[in-house]
Amino acid sequence: MxxxxxxxxxxxxxxxxxxxxxxxxxxxxxxxxxxxxxxxxxxxxxxxxxxxxxxxxxxxxxxxxxxxxxxxxxxxxxxxxxxxxxxxxxxxxxxxxxxxxxxxxxxxxxxxxxxxxxxxxxxxxxxxxxxxxxxxxxxxxxxxxxxxxxRITIAWAWIGLVAAAGVAASALVSVRLARWVGRPLTTLDTTARSLGEGRLGERAAVVGGPPEVRRLTATFNTMAARTEALIHGHRTVVADVSHQLRTPLAALRLRLDLLATAGPENAPELLASAQEEVARLSRLVDGLLAVARAEQAVPTPVAVHVDEVATDRVAVWEPLAQERGIHLTARCRPAPPAALGPDHLEQVLDNLLANALDAVPNGATITVDSCQVADRIRLRVVDDGPGMTSEAREKAFHRFGNPKARGSGLGLAIVHRLVTANGGGIRLEDTPGGGLTAVLDLPLFRDR
Known part of the structure; x- marks a missing residue:
């Protein structure tokens, strides 16, 4: 080139x-x-x-x-x-x-x-x-x-000298221009070759070159980072699944071995334990499938009234909360609609409320509130339960990030993926006086 x-x-x-x-x-x-x-x-x-x-x-x-x-x-x-x-x-x-x-x-x-x-x-x-x-x-x-x-000879000599100087200057400028354009492309080609050979951490240096080439390099680096994250994510999923399934499978195998050698009087108890492990495996597989669907989601935003959906989901979960002696309320202010994928907010609130109901003791309070803050809709799920340590909050959105979770440990990972896929943000904070608050900032819906 x-x-x-x-x-x-x-x-x-x-x-x-x-x-x-x-x-x-x-x-x-x-x-x-x-x-x-x-x-x-x-x-x-x-x-x-x-x-x-x-x-x-x-x-x-x-x-x-x-x-x-x-x-x-x-x-x-x-x-x-x-x-x-x-x-x-x-x-x-x-x-x-x-x-x-x-x-x-x-x-x-x-x-x-x-x-x-x-x-x-x-x-x-x-x-x-x-x-x-x-x-x-x-x-x-x-x-x-x-x-x-x-005089004519001198004039032609000057013209020839100026022409030669112009050609030399053009050659110098063209070489520098070609290198200016070609060097980042060569670097990009080398990086792409390294990436194709499996070195996922390789990135092209975004220096020099025309703005179009720099944008191409930045786009390539973004693509490489996403590819690396996707591959590492798949590897992590395989490792997590292998680790998480090994324990219930071993327990199930042990109970089945005991059931094969146990007498009739112990069979019902061993069979019930085996059924519990099967149910645990089923929940774990369902959670992994939910995470996979969330990670593959490419939402088409629709107008979602957060206050209405939050009030509706609180009404659905209220009977279970009453059964456990937990006070569940909704305090949502009317606000413009948020831009979210269909049914995504329902999944997010179901996971957050399920986690909160499992975490707080009897007599605790869970409050769901929402309001408009600048160009975002802020939705909060506030409880006064035991809360989480700072180390646990940092890993809460990872798959199986909370080893003490009663469920599959995948609920917050699903929530994080759905919120971020819609252009929003989520964080966990301490509730004043004790407890945990999940704060969601959701984008406003804008007519195109």
Missing amino acids: TRRIVLALLTLTVLVIAAAAVPLGFAITDREHLAFRDKAQAAARVIASSAEEHLSDREPTTAMDAALAEAAKAGDCAAVYDAGGRVAAATPCLVARSGEVADLVGETLTGREPEPPEKHGRLLAAEPVGSFRQPVGVVVLARSTDSLDT
Whole structure:
């Protein structure tokens, strides 16, 4: 990719520079030629004005000779021709009457303005003496084009130097640009290869490169982190399931072995114990399936009135609370609906209330309240039971995080997954005066 970027930018730069430099060079060349001709004709015109005094007015040749001397001093060769085409005066380097000079003199004497020829390293400029239509003579000036060629060569050299510098600068910039773009992509490719080989902790460094590449790298890192969490989560599930199922299976096997060798009088008791272990296994499997369904949930938010659902679930659990001598109440304020998946809030409250009812002693109080706090709906389940230590609260949302739980130890893990999947948050706090408070912050439902 680096090579392709460099070649593309260099090609574009060369084309742009060529399209600008070549016409500029020809324009400078034409301008230099035009300026050179104008200066040569101006010098011939000065000699012609001095020669007019001699050829028209028969004045002495003093002014004409002085003008010719100045031309010779400047390095030019000049000659003054009379109306008959004869040489009236000339510089030491006399312009010979070659065919080219003769043609210039003849055309100028007839009233035409010939184009100054430029051949053999010199420019010939012809100017009429006197009236343009009826000249009394002609001045022919020959000027070497060496200085012109030198200036044109220098101009083209500067243009070539600037073009070469532009190409070199473009090459440098293109290489740096290609590396700037390519280096994070190369790093990303290497990281993806490492990740594919099983090194799940590999991450691409989000440094340098265009914003799009940095966003791609950040997205890749997020994907890698989620993949790692998913794989580790699956490994943890397998380890947890293996650990949690081993104990009831061993107990069930022991009771079945005892049942096979026990007498008829002990059979009912052993059979009842085996049935209890089967029920425990069933609860454990049901809890694991619930966690798996919660982790795979991709909710489509709907409008859920938290106060109504909370009041309804409290009414459902109230008979069990009364049976255990527990005071269960709902104190929910009307508020805008929350954005939650269908039936998710019911599952969350059922798990929280079941945990609270199992944790608090007879005569305790459980209160469910809700209200709007800023752009969230806050739902709390408050009890005055024994509460939890800070270490237990940190692990409460993990699978089997509470080894002292009476149930499967999966209820809070299900609650945490359902709440976070809907964009909410949950935390456990101490209840003032003793007990545990589960605080849920749920997002508001917004019409799209």
